Amino acid sequence: MNKQQEPLENNEEIAPTPEDTIMESPEGAKSRFLQHPILPKLAMYAVTLIVMVLVVWGVGSLIVHATMAPPEPTAVPTATPVALPEGVATPVFTTGGQTVGLMRAAELNITQVAPVEVRYEVTKYTVEAGDTIFGIAEKFGLKPETVLWSNRYVIGDIPDGLSIGVELFILPMDGLYHRWSEGEGLNGVASFYGVSPDVIVDYPGNNLDREVVGDFANPNIPPGTMLVVPGGERPTVAWIVPRDNPASGNSYLGPGACGGIIYGNVGTGTFTYPTSERWLSGYEYNPPVHNGLDFAGRSGFPIYASDSGVIVYSGWSDRGYGNLIVVDHDRGWQSFYAHLLDGTMLPCGSNVQKGQLIGSMGSTGRSSGPHLHFELRLNGYPVNPWQFLN
Numbered sequence: 239m240n241k242q243q244e245p246l247e248n249n250e251e252i253a254p255t256p257e258d259t260i261m262e263s264p265e266g267a268k269s270r271f272l273q274h275p276i277l278p279k280l281a282m283y284a285v286t287l288i289v290m291v292l293v294v295w296g297v298g299s300l301i302v303h304a305t306m307a308p309p310e311p312t313a314v315p316t317a318t319p320v321a322l323p324e325g326v327a328t329p330v331f332t333t334g335g336q337t338v339g340l341m342r343a344a345e346l347n348i349t350q351v352a353p354v355e356v357r358y359e360v361t362k363y364t365v366e367a368g369d370t371i372f373g374i375a376e377k378f379g380l381k382p383e384t385v386l387w388s389n390r391y392v393i394g395d396i397p398d399g400l401s402i403g404v405e406l407f408i409l410p411m412d413g414l415y416h417r418w419s420e421g422e423g424l425n426g427v428a429s430f431y432g433v434s435p436d437v438i439v440d441y442p443g444n445n446l447d448r449e450v451v452g453d454f455a456n457p458n459i460p461p462g463t464m465l466v467v468p469g470g471e472r473p474t475v476a477w478i479v480p481r482d483n484p485a486s487g488n489s490y491l492g493p494g495a496c497g498g499i500i501y502g503n504v505g506t507g508t509f510t511y512p513t514s515e516r517w518l519s520g521y522e523y524n525p526p527v528h529n530g531l532d533f534a535g536r537s538g539f540p541i542y543a544s545d546s547g548v549i550v551y552s553g554w555s556d557r558g559y560g561n562l563i564v565v566d567h568d569r570g571w572q573s574f575y576a577h578l579l580d581g582t583m584l585p586c587g588s589n590v591q592k593g594q595l596i597g598s599m600g601s602t603g604r605s606s607g608p609h610l611h612f613e614l615r616l617n618g619y620p621v622n623p624w625q626f627l628n
Contacts, residue, residue: 394558
């Protein structure tokens with residue numbers, strides 16, 4: 239028995255010899271490498287990286303080279319032009335003389351507006367043909383009340399007193415002109431006009447010194463001094479006290495006041511037209527400037543009592559009415575008839591019936607022509623005659 243056929247004793251292993259070892263081929267090694275567990279992960283990461291690089295490169299190429307075509311413009315319909323009416327002027331625009339580019343501030347021709355001088359002095363205006371209180375007020379930027387109240391010493395208390403050549407006082411602002419009388423107090427005057435005494439004292443155009451004026455209750459202001467009352471308003475004065483209170487007040491209108499009349503005819507409560515003419519030649523009812531109606535007519539036209547009553551004023555009026563008759567109808571109602579013709583008026587205390595002749599149309603007082611100034615008053619205050627005439 240040879241050596242190779244000898245049995246193994248004691249279970250001993252025989253180490254392989256170089257001849258017994260089998261050599262592994264390259265293909266087997268490659269196969270074992272591909273079967274390694276980390277390889278698929280690496281491959282996935284590599285593919286993801288490549289895709290990201292390609293995406294970034296593609297977007298950048300589009301931006302740089304602007305390969306995308308611009309969107310096509312979409313037409314938007316415009317509004318249909320409307321033709322201007324015939325005769326309407328249109329502005330003409332031109333670029334003639336315009337320099338290129340923006341103009342600098344130094345090149346702009348800016349006209350400096352002169353500051354408006356504040357006026358404190360009272361001026362005068364001479365009445366011309368066709369003038370009215372309303373037109374004069376508009377000419378000077380004042381309220382009609384201001385023109386009337388500032389000239390009550392010139393034309394009275396109604397605008398009928400305007401006549402050509404009369405000089406009117408024109409205030410620098412709205413308010414009124416007051417002539418100071420002896421015994422007046424600043425507090426009372428200011429309260430009557432609805433302002434503070436300081437407004438009168440401190441107004442520069444009045445040239446009053448507080449130290450010289452002294453006590454407002456008994457101020458040192460010379461009688462006859464004309465004072466501007468800025469913002470002042472003249473309240474409607476109840477000139478004639480109704481006959482159930484025959485105290486006083488009638489004398490305010492002038493020497494035609496009747497005294498002590500209590501008894502007389504009582505009115506019917508309705509009023510008729512005081513003249514045969516039904517159209518106006520002057521002012522409409524427009525208080526506080528004009529508290530009545532100016533009926534047209536000719537000198538000598540008859541004037542009738544608008545309702546039954548008793549005459550409580552007959553004679554000349556110092557307030558612009560000229561010859562005036564006032565009829566008291568009781569229950570607080572009175573009617574006024576102004577500018578009457580001399581020598582045609584019924585006297586004080588006369589009882590009259592509705593429609594009775596009491597005088598003739600004239601143009602006495604501050605009047606621009608024959609007409610009748612007619613007023614209706616309730617408890618001394620004017621009301622619109624149109625609401626009661628029938």
